[in-house]
Amino acid sequence: xxxxxxxxxxxxxxxxxxxxxxxxxxxxxxxxxxxxxxxxxxxxxxxxxxxxxxxxxxxxxxxxxxxxxxxxxxxxxxxxxxxxxxxxxxxxxxxxxxxxxxxxxxxxxxxxxxxxxxxxxxxxxxxxxxxxxxxxxxxxxxxxxxxxxxxxxxxxxxxxxxxxxxxxxxxxxxxxxxxxxxxxxxxxxxxxxxxxxxxxxxxxxxxxxxxxxxxxxxxxxxxxxxxxxxxxxxxxxxxxxxxxxxxxxxxxxxxxxxxxxxxxxxxxxxxxxxxxxxxxxxxxxxxxxxxxxxxxxxxxxxxxxxxxxxxxxxxxxxxxxxxxxxxxxxxxxxxxxxxxxxxxxxxxxxxxxxxxxxxxxxxxxxxxxxxxxxxxxxxxxxxxxxxxxxxxxxxxxxxxxxxxxxxxxxxxxxxxxxxxxxxxxxxxxxxxxxxxxxxxxxxxxxxxxxxxxxxxxxxx
Numbered sequence: 284x285x286x287x288x289x290x291x292x293x294x295x296x297x298x299x300x301x302x303x304x305x306x307x308x309x310x311x312x313x314x315x316x317x318x319x320x321x322x323x324x325x326x327x328x329x330x331x332x333x334x335x336x337x338x339x340x341x342x343x344x345x346x347x348x349x350x351x352x353x354x355x356x357x358x359x360x361x362x363x364x365x366x367x368x369x370x371x372x373x374x375x376x377x378x379x380x381x382x383x384x385x386x387x388x389x390x391x392x393x394x395x396x397x398x399x400x401x402x403x404x405x406x407x408x409x410x411x412x413x414x415x416x417x418x419x420x421x422x423x424x425x426x427x428x429x430x431x432x433x434x435x436x437x438x439x440x441x442x443x444x445x446x447x448x449x450x451x452x453x454x455x456x457x458x459x460x461x462x463x464x465x466x467x468x469x470x471x472x473x474x475x476x477x478x479x480x481x482x483x484x485x486x487x488x489x490x491x492x493x494x495x496x497x498x499x500x501x502x503x504x505x506x507x508x509x510x511x512x513x514x515x516x517x518x519x520x521x522x523x524x525x526x527x528x529x530x531x532x533x534x535x536x537x538x539x540x541x542x543x544x545x546x547x548x549x550x551x552x553x554x555x556x557x558x559x560x561x562x563x564x565x566x567x568x569x570x571x572x573x574x575x576x577x578x579x580x581x582x583x584x585x586x587x588x589x590x591x592x593x594x595x596x597x598x599x600x601x602x603x604x605x606x607x608x609x610x611x612x613x614x615x616x617x618x619x620x621x622x623x624x625x626x627x628x629x630x631x632x633x634x635x636x637x638x639x640x641x642x643x644x645x646x647x648x649x650x651x652x653x654x655x656x657x658x659x660x661x662x663x664x665x666x667x668x669x670x671x672x673x674x675x676x677x678x679x680x681x682x683x684x685x686x687x688x689x690x691x692x693x694x695x696x697x698x699x700x701x702x703x704x705x706x707x708x709x710x711x712x713x714x715x716x717x718x719x720x721x722x723x724x725x726x727x728x729x730x731x732x733x734x735x736x737x738x739x740x741x742x743x
Contacts (some may be wrong), residue, residue, distance in 0.1 A: 294638055299371040301350035304378060308342025313695040315684025323684035327608060334388040334420050339615055340479060341406060342381050347623045348487050349373060352434060355494055359431045362420035369416040376409025395435030400452040407445050414438050429510045436518055440482030446476040468532045474528045481550065482521050484619050489557055495626055497538065500577055501569035506560060513557045554591055557583060575658040579625035582669040586617025611679045616672045624701055632656050632708035639711060655708045668697035
């Protein structure tokens with residue numbers, strides 16, 4: 284899955300490699316959670332827990348987002364990336380920096396902890412390279428599509444997240460700086476997570492879903508005023524919550540508390556509007572039969588709704604801190620990872636189809652994208668993954684770490700089986716011996732069978 288069989292101008296050259304490394308980091312993070320050296324067995328601030336969290340957030344979800352954006356921002360903007368080399372630079376700097384950060388977390392009590400800020404700086408440079416590569420085509424597109432607006436907002440919050448994280452790393456390893464950034468550190472982890480998981484991850488995931496769901500379900504692409512409401516309420520909510528929290532970390536003023544509370548409520552409202560809009564997309568689709576990747580994505584949307592509901596109930600009771608680890612787990616494994624795994628099940632074979640068969644379209648018989656996957660087998664894998672996440676969340680909420688780790692074993696096995704399916708799709712495993720369609724089948728009908736908007740993506 285790392286090498287591209289016949290790279291052409293329709294495929295971001297390094298996207299398949301970025302996906303491969305993201306999945307490796309995801310598997311490593313799950314190993315840490317199962318091993319007992321990270322949460323739920325260890326504390327939230329243990330070195331193993333922090334290493335696992337950053338393997339998930341930077342190594343898995345951030346790389347996954349950039350891999351997808353490098354492919355789909357050219358589709359959104361009808362512009363090419365500024366440089367394919369910047370995509371490679373992003374991957375190398377982030378992976379090397381992440382390795383340093385992971386080592387620094389484990390060596391934090393010793394002199395080896397200096398690896399943490401060094402790794403963080405490398406990650407920052409890598410993400411800046413990735414942002415620059417995306418910012419240039421985005422800046423050339425007018426007017427900006429709704430999906431692109433979400434992406435830009437997500438990238439801004441990504442930079443804020445990394446700067447906050449680098450401040451923490453510097454304070455942990457350079458005592459002189461601790462007094463300077465101390466007030467932010469005291470309550471800053473909460474805003475670091477809000478900007479990262481809530482802002483960068485979720486806003487970017489929404490933007491990508493607004494492009495991918497209509498494309499592959501043949502649903503109306505223009506989300507109208509509803510989509511604009513989702514965007515502006517989300518932006519307003521994050522601005523209110525983050526500005527109030529970061530400018531007044533002690534939250535001693537009633538106005539500061541009120542602004543932050545209102546901001547969080549508006550964010551929740553935006554997520555609710557988004558879930559309603561997703562329901563509208565599924566309802567208004569023109570493709571009668573929903574493919575597996577979009578059926579599996581329903582599980583991710585359900586987890587986002589469950590997280591919102593739990594957060595509202597416990598927030599009203601002023602007990603949100605008690606269940607915060609469980610909520611973060613649901614967001615990372617249920618909502619974000621669930622959506623990522625499900626969409627990869629379509630993106631990987633789609634890119635493989637473009638790379639191997641796209642130029643043959645209309646000149647010789649070619650298989651469909653669906654012929655590159657085995658949906659009946661993968662259905663059980665997605666079911667096992669989502670059910671194991673539910674089991675892990677429930678057992679973690681009642682403090683049964685052994686059962687949580689057991690559920691995570693199932694999630695890990697399901698993940699590795701899905702990785703095998705991605706690899707098979709990439710190498711055309713299921714297309715071997717495939718009975719080719721009749722040679723008389725026209726190019727236009729083949730495009731329609733594969734998906735009307737696939738043709739649009741091939742011109743990215």
